[in-house]
Amino acid sequence: MPYPEHGEKMEFTSEVEVADDAEVLFPDSAYGSSAVDTDTEDSKTQSTVTLTYDEDIMHKTILVGDSGVGKTSLLVQFDQGKFIPGSFSATVGIGFTELRSVRLDSSTFDISRSGLHLLNQTRASLPPVVHASRERLLLAWMPIGLGRTGHERDFKKHAGDKTINEYFDIAFKVMLLGDSAVGKTCLLVRFKDGAFLGGNFIATVGIDFRNKVVTVDSMKVKLQIWDTAGQERFRSVTHAYYRDAQALLLLYDITRKSSFDNIRAWLTEIHEYAQKDVVIMLLGNKVDMATERVIKREEGEKLAKEYGVPFMETSAKTGLNVELAFHAIAKELKHRAAQLPSEPKFQIHDYIQQQNQKPSCCSMV
Ligand SMILES: Nc1nc2c(ncn2[C@@H]2O[C@H](COP(=O)(O)OP(=O)(O)OP(=O)(O)O)[C@@H](O)[C@H]2O)c(=O)[nH]1
Numbered sequence: 001m002p003y004p005e006h007g008e009k010m011e012f013t014s015e016v017e018v019a020d021d022a023e024v025l026f027p028d029s030a031y032g033s034s035a036v037d038t039d040t041e042d043s044k045t046q047s048t049v050t051l052t053y054d055e056d057i058m059h060k061t062i063l064v065g066d067s068g069v070g071k072t073s074l075l076v077q078f079d080q081g082k083f084i085p086g087s088f089s090a091t092v093g094i095g096f097t098e099l100r101s102v103r104l105d106s107s108t109f110d111i112s113r114s115g116l117h118l119l120n121q122t123r124a125s126l127p128p129v130v131h132a133s134r135e136r137l138l139l140a141w142m143p144i145g146l147g148r149t150g151h152e153r154d155f156k157k158h159a160g161d162k163t164i165n166e167y168f169d170i171a172f173k174v175m176l177l178g179d180s181a182v183g184k185t186c187l188l189v190r191f192k193d194g195a196f197l198g199g200n201f202i203a204t205v206g207i208d209f210r211n212k213v214v215t216v217d218s219m220k221v222k223l224q225i226w227d228t229a230g231q232e233r234f235r236s237v238t239h240a241y242y243r244d245a246q247a248l249l250l251l252y253d254i255t256r257k258s259s260f261d262n263i264r265a266w267l268t269e270i271h272e273y274a275q276k277d278v279v280i281m282l283l284g285n286k287v288d289m290a291t292e293r294v295i296k297r298e299e300g301e302k303l304a305k306e307y308g309v310p311f312m313e314t315s316a317k318t319g320l321n322v323e324l325a326f327h328a329i330a331k332e333l334k335h336r337a338a339q340l341p342s343e344p345k346f347q348i349h350d351y352i353q354q355q356n357q358k359p360s361c362c363s364m365v
Pocket residue numbers: 178179180181182183184185186187197198199200201202203204205228229230231285286287288289314315316317318
């Protein structure tokens with residue numbers, strides 16, 4: 001059920017038939033997304049199906065079923081065209097495979113700019129009707145995508161996610177939460193690519209993620225950062241992801257009072273859906289818009305203190321405190337996971353305060 005947004009078009013005229021010489025190009029299986037800059041074409045297969053689409057389409061499909069029924073094998077068959085026999089090893093959590101360009105007959109279904117994310121999850125909704133060959137699977141999957149994230153195209157501009165194969169010692173899942181338009185996507189893009197997404201605001205649809213490896217005390221820490229849609233209508237989608245997040249960055253916009261007032265409701269949701277020991281950080285974003293400020297810094301500090309969470313003001317536009325926010329989270333998570341008994345307990349509040357006192361901290365202007 002694709003969302004009819006951003007001008008995408010997709011038509012299915014009849015039962016899918018695919019030529020035997022169908023071939024998958026550029027398969028990729030990894031955590032994270034990457035970019036291949038190829039042109040998008042409208043495509044047809046042997047007159048029985050007509051697909052028309054543009055680059056703005058994003059398809060996400062979830063494989064569901066009991067443990068051991070063959071979800072992973074089906075995905076590997078589709079992605080790599082082979083069956084991996086041997087001892088069964090259960091999927092832990094969730095994984096995904098992304099296909100970026102798929103050749104079918106003489107036409108090329110180029111989904112490189114948006115990606116096809118096939119989520120492999122033990123319990124979820126949206127079971128697709130599938131046929132057990134990768135070409136048929138593709139066509140079975142294509143029409144049931146979840147939509148796309150609004151900034152996908154802008155992500156791609158920043159040329160690829162090099163962290164896919166980057167070495168890391170330990171990985172954590174971090175989520176960005178907060179009302180729509182507070183700057184979650186911009187904060188992520190600033191941290192990941194060092195760039196600011198100005199221009200027209202395009203709301204995130206559903207959820208998306210990007211990886212970044214940071215070094216904490218000589219350990220490589222991979223942050224898998226999930227960017228959620230702030231709009232109410234996507235809330236039930238994003239709730240499902242809270243459970244296995246180790247850290248949550250909760251944002252409000254210092255120029256919009258309602259986004260600050262809603263922080264209490266966000267914290268209630270967090271307490272309902274997230275792990276009890278999840279690391280939470282409150283961020284007042286858009287601090288560069290000083291003349292339009294309606295929420296004082298002290299108000300943010302007071303609220304954070306009330307809930308016992310660290311706080312800072314950020315700007316995705318100038319980069320102020322963006323690195324610091326993610327590094328503080330990475331440090332806290334790393335210390336929790338790999339703290340030597342001899343080491344003193346890491347104090348995230350103290351760390352932020354110390355870093356803020358450094359004269360060169362923390363802007364990338
Ligand atoms: N001046 C300024 N503008 C910002 C900043 N961060 C984001 N914006 C702008 O605010 C708007 C919303 O930013 P997004 O990052 O897309 O907001 P979001 O929280 O991801 O929104 P949803 O995807 O709907 O949840 C965009 O027009 C951005 O350019 C900032 O730090 N300073």
